[in-house]
Amino acid sequence: MSHTTLNTIPATTERQRWFNFLNYGWLILGTSHLLVGIFFFFAYNWNDLGDITKFIIVQSLLIIGLIAVTILNLKTLSGKILLMATALVIGALFALFGQVYQSPADSYTLFLTWAVAILGWVILSNFAALWLFWLGLLNLTAMLYWEQFVSNIYSSQQSPLYFTIVCCLNLLAFGVWTYLRKNKHFAHEEWAYTIFAIVPIGWLTYTAIDIITDSQPAEYNWWYWLFYIIVSGLIWFYFRVKEFNLAILTVVATSVNICITAWYLHTLFDRFSFGTGWAIIIGIMLLAQSMITLKILQEVSQRQKNVQK
């Protein structure tokens, strides 16, 4: 084996780049293949394993994960990613518990317990992806709670109220995130921030469509439209004037467009005999909406640029 060629070559950025690629490639591919191979091995024999063995496997993964997180430290990205993986194992452990003991509890309790169990880790991690995952768990709990519990007790006319409460909880999370981001030098990831904004606006839009398509009595609606206008207006004002963010303004504009489209589509279907010829009118309406939205966003963006100059 000749070493001379390597020894005589000076170090270069290009070589370092290739070395990084090889090094990470070996590590990522090697580890992922090995882990998946081990998972497949257990999956192949899963039905033949006893309950105790199954618990030992999942709990061992949990302990190994936690030891590795302690060694790697939560200040490193690897440590944070590993903590997130360990948080997923917690969910697997709860699911296994439900499977083995055939619990009669509704499935929303699984996600709620999971969210509560990992809350401490989420706070400690200061990791945007884990926070988003936690928020996802809470929203999933809320949806399942509605499906499995609330909708059986209350009428569908009360669904806007329930979804508005869920929307408010998400708005609260978004507000806290905005405050921490601004005042505590925390949670700087722009992509995560945009997702935090999309979730409450998404609920706002979902509830609006629910109201439009369910044709509920006016007394149930006016307060929601008032709420919709106030919340959208406040978000628009804040991200237009206080802390300019075109991505979030685009999300608000899209929400308004979806509501308008849902309204005229529902009206067309509900009050007129809908023929395929209407498609041309709807197509033109969509073109007009898109052009108006683009024009507004461009003007807002241009004004911001002029202010910055």
Add this chain to the structure above:
Amino acid sequence: MTKILNETTTSPASTPWYVRVLLGISAWVSAILISIGIFAITGIEDSLVIFGLVFIGACFYLKKNSTSVFLSQLAFAGSAVGQVSLAVGIGNIFDSMLVVATIMLVVEILLLLIFPDLVHKIISTVLAVIAVKVILVDLEVQYLESILIIIANGFALYIWNKKDWHNEQMQTAIRYALPVSVFVLLWLDFQSFNKLGFEETLKMIMGLANVGLIAYQAHNVMKELHIDIKTWLGVAIASTLLILLIPSVTVPALLIALLYVIVAIQYRNKLLLGLAILGFIISLSYFYYSLEITLLEKSILMSVTGGLLLIVRTAYLFFRKKIKVLL
């Protein structure tokens, strides 16, 4: 009309990507709805070919004469609607998949040459390759697809390695379109090597040809970096390629993904790297869900591949430290 719209909108470059995506979706939905409306009002289902050609022509004109981001998206969407109408119309007239695929192949090549839009060119290239696949299937010679894949990969590599090309937009389009086409072809026809017939032999040849292309590209990179194959690093790279052949026996698309990962790193191209990694992940998913091998066989294949890769890494890092070199 075009003039007014151009005044209200700006060029694609100055518009953020998320706004362009939203406009794109809106333009696509509008174009489809307007076409359905025109069909319903005028009853031109019998003249779909003419409608398709007129739509493509109008969108070509629109794209060529506008700088607006929204009109670009609308022209693109309209052209796609026109192409679908044309294909359906030809199908209604001739009732032959072979004729539809052959005419669409010619149309796509023509659009690739003249339509002044990068994404449109990429999609035209992919559709042209799919049209060739349909022709091969219709002629009952689909096993020749292996040769089509070798040619597409070889040509893609040639275009990536070629420095000067008379048409830069065309070169960029083909650079991305051919890798995407190859993945699409392989995923459309996902089969393993566990039978030994003429078709399987051709697939084996395709696999070997792809290994040859990877070896060629890896050799180019090593030559650029002055790395001798007889060094520890040369051996480590060669071993890695050999190890990755293990899962590739079941999923040939893994080899193609590996080829484009190398090209992407070599040319510092993040988009191609993203495509190749996506191709790698989707191909691995095919492997996971393949019903032709048992979970235990998959487990052994994956564990052995992973274990060997980690051994190569450890061995290389050990020797690298020992001989004190950077790479």
